[in-house]
Amino acid sequence: MKNSFLFFSLMCASSIVAQQKTIDHPDYEYAKNYVFDRIIFTDTATIAEITVSNLPNYWVSIDSNSYLKDSNGDKVFRLKRADNYELNKQVFMPESGERKATLYFEPVLPEVDRVDFLEPQSNPQDATLGISLKQSATEQFPLEICGIWTSNNGESLQIYPKGFFNNGIVEQASIKKSGKNEYSVVLNDGTKHTISLREDKKGVKTLRYDNTTYSPALTATNNSNHTNWTFAPEQYADKAITPGKAIVKGYIDHYTPRLGYSTLTFRFEDQITRDEKNILVDIAPDGSFEAELPIFSPYWSFVSGINKGIYLAPFDTVFFYSDLATPHKNKNTLVFLGSEDAVAINTLQPTIAQKFNLPNGMDIYNATKEGLPATLEMKQTLLNKANEYAEQSNSILAQYNLSDYAKNQLISDFQTYIFKELLELSSYYNNKKYLNKQDSLGNYYSETNPDFIPLPADFYDFYPTFYTTVLNNPLFCTTSSSWVPINRFEFAPNMYQPKMWKHENYQNLSEKDSILLRNRQAADIAAFVDSIVIRQHDYKIDTCYMSDYAIARTLKYTILDILKDYDLDFKLNVLSTYMPIIKSNHVRSQISNYLIKE
Structure with a gap:
């Protein structure tokens, strides 16, 4: 039983x-x-x-x-x-x-x-x-294996989670974990390979691909070339405004056309002329994409579709991998491969920022909500971060194999971010000067806040601190935070804004009216340039790239508006009036030559 x-x-x-x-x-x-x-x-x-x-x-x-x-x-x-x-x-x-x-x-x-x-x-x-609902037959590489690896004989191995990017070609592979930090790989041509990640007692990582050992390409093995290095961004003034084509290739993991879109949008802005450009790039059903992008200059382009900023430069090739899944967890799962400078800048910019635990935009805003003491404390926190980075930047950058340009770019980006947040801090706080209210009819109006305490007169004493790293730095316009500083400088309180003097019959002006309008316009432009000089004096700084850009941007729009509306004789007279201003010492030769070509 x-x-x-x-x-x-x-x-x-x-x-x-x-x-x-x-x-x-x-x-x-x-x-x-x-x-x-x-x-x-x-x-x-x-x-x-x-x-x-x-x-x-x-x-x-x-x-x-x-x-x-x-x-x-x-x-x-x-x-x-x-x-x-x-x-x-x-x-x-x-x-x-x-x-x-x-x-x-x-x-x-x-x-x-x-x-x-x-x-x-x-x-x-x-x-x-x-x-x-079927067991997966393939896996992918973990992020610690991804990146650029270099062998002793100079061979490069570029890995992303789905496969390889070598000689400009993207190749997905069949990947299977075969042991701790070991993977067997089958390429599209059927060849089989093995990859293993190793780490010694000192924490130094190497990658073994079949019988060849590779080291991380960005990690410096000899930093003697950095010993006498100094920050000198002025040598890249021409590169900062050089147009050209950037090549982008990539793969978006966990993309499907069922998400409702099939393109990425790369956004660009010419910081001299304020021209904007949105370039659409098709995404293949498997998540891959490739395009040549005509861009104004080196630039951090915001890419909608993955909602991330990517540094691109003319004549560079960038491959990047992004994962759309659980975006709140994968916000930093970008892998960059391709041209050395572009990879270094894209990879290290967030890495360095994380080392210093920088306040973000919400931290800045919340400080102003708490009142003046918290706002002033946040100002000091930001300045301390800038000083810490200035003291440590050489030792930090010495850990990596970087070109002089990449070093200058990374320092410029960090310091411009701090400067931008200081300006945002003042803007958020000054917005409290007025209270937004709504009447019984639903109409909105503003009234002065009786409890508002103005910022102290010395709040903006940080301008001279950033004169070399931001204000007089031609690379500031190629950083991820460039638009805020130049916007605040251009449209700050008490900054004179030129008016557009019109005439009801501007296509057939009399000689008298033509002279009158031209003189009014010239006087207005002169007043704007003078207000720039006054602002420099207020902030205890000399003529700088930031002021040159502000002048160039305003002149460009003023001149184009006139050239669009008025008759030929007046246009020629306008150009003869403004060319001396464009070519003057107020505007650097690089910027003025660029503006003249425009």
Whole structure:
């Protein structure tokens, strides 16, 4: 009897095992807040162990009406219940930004191979799309393996999570983890290779690719070339305004056309002329893209579609990998490959910023909300960061193999960011001078804040501190923070703005009216230039690139407006009037020559 019962129990257990299927870490097309770690299939339910993620102290609510849907059809499998997570409730994330949960759905039919996790009225960018119901056969390289590696004989190996970028060619590979920090790789031509990451007792990392050892290309093995190096950005004045074509190639992981867009938008602005340019780049269904971009100068372009800034320069080639999944977690998962300067600047700019724990825009804004003492304290914090970096920049940059240009660019970017945040600090605080109110009819109006305490007269005494690193630095216009300083300088309080003197019949001006309008316009431009000089005096600084740019930008728009509207004789007279100003000492030769060509 006992033997019969044991036999029956074993049969039941084997039957249950046979009816279950488990998939660990299934592939998915896209995910924002929910990543499926394991899926268990039974006859009565499909059970999903998931990681719910968001920014720390931000909430995520799972709707009880959520469901799985066949990615290739209309079949729906409803959520039945959840463990370790209360449905229909705003559940706040801990400091890790993650919580675990188990969701129970109606059984998914065997013929379904991919599903979407959807909530009622959710749009694709809030969903988890294309969850594979088959065990993945390939993996990808972890970020610590990705980057540029160089062998002793100068061979370069450029790796991103999906494969390689060598000689300008992107190649995805079949990747399988074969041991701790070891991977077997099959290339498109069928050849097999092995990669392993090694780290010695001193923390020095090397990469073994088959029988060749590689070291990180950016890490300096000999910093003797940096010993006598000094910051000298003026030598790159011409490069800062040189137009040309930048080549971009890349791969967007977890992209799918089902997100509702198929292009990236690269945004550029010419800091001298204020001309703006948005360039659309097509994304292939697999997430890859490639384009040549005609750009004004070296520039940090904001790329919508991945919502990140990328440094691009004429004649450089940049490959970058970005991961769209769980954007709050993957905001720093950019991998850059390609031209040395572009890779170094894109890779090290955020790395160096993190070393100094810089205040962000929200920190600046919150300080002004707390009042004048907190605002002044934040000002000192920013100045301390600038001083710390000035003292440590040489030793920090000596750790990397960098060109002189890359070193100058990285220092310029850091110091311009600090200068920008100081200006933002004053702007946020001065906005409190007025209270925005709404009357009974719904109309908005402003009135003076009776409790407002003005900033002290010496608040702007930081200008001379940044004279060399920002204000008189031709590379400031190529930094990621350039637009704020020049905008604040150009449109600051008490800055004279030229008027456009018009005539009702400007196509057929009499000689008298032509002379009158030209003289008025010339006087206006002269007043603007004088106000620049006065502003320099107020801030205790000399003529600098920042003021030259402000003059150039205003002259460009004033002249173009006149050339667009008036008759030929007046246009020629205007050009003869303004060319001496453009060529004067107020505007550097590089900028004036560029403006004349425009």
